[in-house]
Amino acid sequence: MADDTLSLQSVLESVVRITEQRSRENLEHCLVSTLIELSGVMFVGIARPQHRSNGIHIECLARAERGQGILPQAPCDPMEEQPLMARALATGTEASETRANGHEYRCLPVMEGDNTVAFLMVESDDGLKASVNVVRAFAAVYRNYLAILRDSERDTLTGLKNRKTFDNNINRVIAQTRAANPANNERRQHEDDEHHWLGIVDIDHFKRVNDTHGHIFGDEVLLLFAALMRKVFRAEDQLFRFGGEEFVVVLAPTTAERARQAFERLRAAVEGFAFPQVGRVTASVGFVRIAPDDIPSKVVGQADEALYWGKRNGRNRVCWYDDLLKAGELSPHEREGGMELF
Numbered sequence: 001m002a003d004d005t006l007s008l009q010s011v012l013e014s015v016v017r018i019t020e021q022r023s024r025e026n027l028e029h030c031l032v033s034t035l036i037e038l039s040g041v042m043f044v045g046i047a048r049p050q051h052r053s054n055g056i057h058i059e060c061l062a063r064a065e066r067g068q069g070i071l072p073q074a075p076c077d078p079m080e081e082q083p084l085m086a087r088a089l090a091t092g093t094e095a096s097e098t099r100a101n102g103h104e105y106r107c108l109p110v111m112e113g114d115n116t117v118a119f120l121m122v123e124s125d126d127g128l129k130a131s132v133n134v135v136r137a138f139a140a141v142y143r144n145y146l147a148i149l150r151d152s153e154r155d156t157l158t159g160l161k162n163r164k165t166f167d168n169n170i171n172r173v174i175a176q177t178r179a180a181n182p183a184n185n186e187r188r189q190h191e192d193d194e195h196h197w198l199g200i201v202d203i204d205h206f207k208r209v210n211d212t213h214g215h216i217f218g219d220e221v222l223l224l225f226a227a228l229m230r231k232v233f234r235a236e237d238q239l240f241r242f243g244g245e246e247f248v249v250v251l252a253p254t255t256a257e258r259a260r261q262a263f264e265r266l267r268a269a270v271e272g273f274a275f276p277q278v279g280r281v282t283a284s285v286g287f288v289r290i291a292p293d294d295i296p297s298k299v300v301g302q303a304d305e306a307l308y309w310g311k312r313n314g315r316n317r318v319c320w321y322d323d324l325l326k327a328g329e330l331s332p333h334e335r336e337g338g339m340e341l342f
Contacts, residue, residue, distance in 0.1 A: 011134075014038060015141060023168060024149055028062035029070055031142055035122070036064045038138075039131035042103065043123035046142075049079065049089060049116060051235040052252070056089075058082050061118070089116050098127075106132070108139045112147065155241040157219060158226035166240045166248055170198075170296045173250055178292040194253040199263050199287035200303045201229075203270075204315040206245035209278055217277050224275060225283070232266045248300075249287075256289070256320070263287055263318045271316060282316035289322070305330055 014034045021027040032044040045063035049056050058081075060074040079086050087095040088107040092114070096106040104127050110118040120139045124131065153165040161169075173196050203209075203225060210218040222245065229239050229247065236252040249266075251259055263285045270283045286307025290299055302321045309329060310319040324330040 010038060014138075018138075018141060019145060021145075022149075024146070025061070025172075027142070027145060027149065029064075031138060032062045032064040033070060035135060035138055036066055036069075039122075039134045040066075040126070041122045041124045041131055041135070042066050043121075045074075045121040046118055047085070047121065048118045049085075050076070053234060055079060058085055058119075085119050085121070088119060092116065106135075108136065110139060110143045110146065112143070112150075117146065118142075158222055158241050160226050160229070160239045160241045160247070162240065163242050166242070166250075167296070169238060170250070170299070173290060174292075174294050174296070174299075177290050177294075181292045194255055196253055196290040197249075197251040197259040197287055198290055198299050198303050199249040199251070199259075199285050200242070200300070200307045201247040201249060201263075201266065201283055201285050202307055202311065203245040204282045204284055204311070209281070213278055221275050221278055221281060224273070225270065225281075228269050228273060229266060232269055233262060237262075250290075259287060259289075260318060260320060267316065267318050284310045284315050285318040286310060287318070287320055 014037075018027065018030050018034060021030050028046045032046060035041065035044045043063070043065050046061045047058045048061060050059050056079040057076045058079060059076050063071045063074065065071055079089070084095050084097060084105060084107045088109045092109055092111060094106060094108050096104060098104050102125065104124050106122050106124075108120040108122075109116045110120060120135070120142065122135055153161055155162045177196055203221070206218070206221070209221055222241075225247075226239075226241070229249070233239060233249060234252065238250040238252075240248040240250075242248050249263070251262060254262070267283055267285060270281060273281070275281050284307055286303045286305065286309070288299055288302040288306065306319040306321040306324055309324055310317045321330070325332060
């Protein structure tokens with residue numbers, strides 16, 4: 001009974017520790033280390049499917065190994081290289097297999113409605129006989145807590161990610177850019193190379209919409225505008241409402257020309273859409289490449305400069321920061337110690 005009480009106490013303490021986390025990254029690292037400690041499995045990993053233009057890829061979010069603790073993040077793999085996850089994704093149910101080394105591998109899909117939002121992957125050398133229920137229970141805790149975190153990360157009106165979530169995500173994107181370009185921390189690049197991009201999108205004369213038609217129709221414009229953004233951009237692109245009529249888009253790696261085309265598609269879609277009671281609405285966009293040496297204030301500031309140049313020069317246009325620099329329309333900031341000063 002004493003051992004059972006201690007086990008129950010350990011489980012409850014672990015649940016408390018997990019639910020203290022306030023970011024998805026911290027939650028996932030806490031979960032994998034907890035399952036290694038409590039369940040006795042050899043390996044635990046959390047991954048999520050990413051829908052890209054060239055197919056579904058698997059992004060590793062956190063992983064831990066018995067005796068090693070938290071492991072470094074693994075690179076993304078195409079779905080076809082992860083057949084167990086592919087089977088779990090196709091069926092929406094657990095998938096397992098015993099491999100030649102005698103170890104059991106089990107993949108538990110974490111569902112939100114009808115969609116798989118993550119995978120919990122475990123490896124065991126004892127067939128998971130004593131631990132499978134513990135793993136399933138913590139997968140359910142993870143699923144439920146993800147829903148809570150998701151609600152806290154969303155703008156209540158449009159359902160897009162909010163400003164707080166942007167602040168948490170942009171550092172991760174810059175870190176990924178830096179890891180992918182360890183020997184090149186300068187803004188120099190070939191325009192055919194693929195990079196992350198950040199665009200700031202602003203609805204032109206939005207105050208006029210509110211003043212003329214009222215805030216109810218203003219909110220409807222924001223809702224429909226967000227829907228157009230979801231339609232135009234890819235599933236792997238990140239969409240945020242910054243506040244008011246200002247939105248931010250972080251494009252997954254693509255070329256300069258394709259980035260320009262994506263923002264131009266949004267501009268044209270907005271211009272061609274008939275907003276009920278309001279009629280014609282336009283939007284302006286300023287965008288910039290995310291470089292390995294960037295910091296959030298720098299990349300946002302550059303996109304903002306491009307946006308407001310466009311708004312001062314006719315609105316309803318897409319402006320690339322680097323184009324404006326080359327044309328002499330904007331001046332680079334003075335640099336000190338490798339960092340731009342604002």
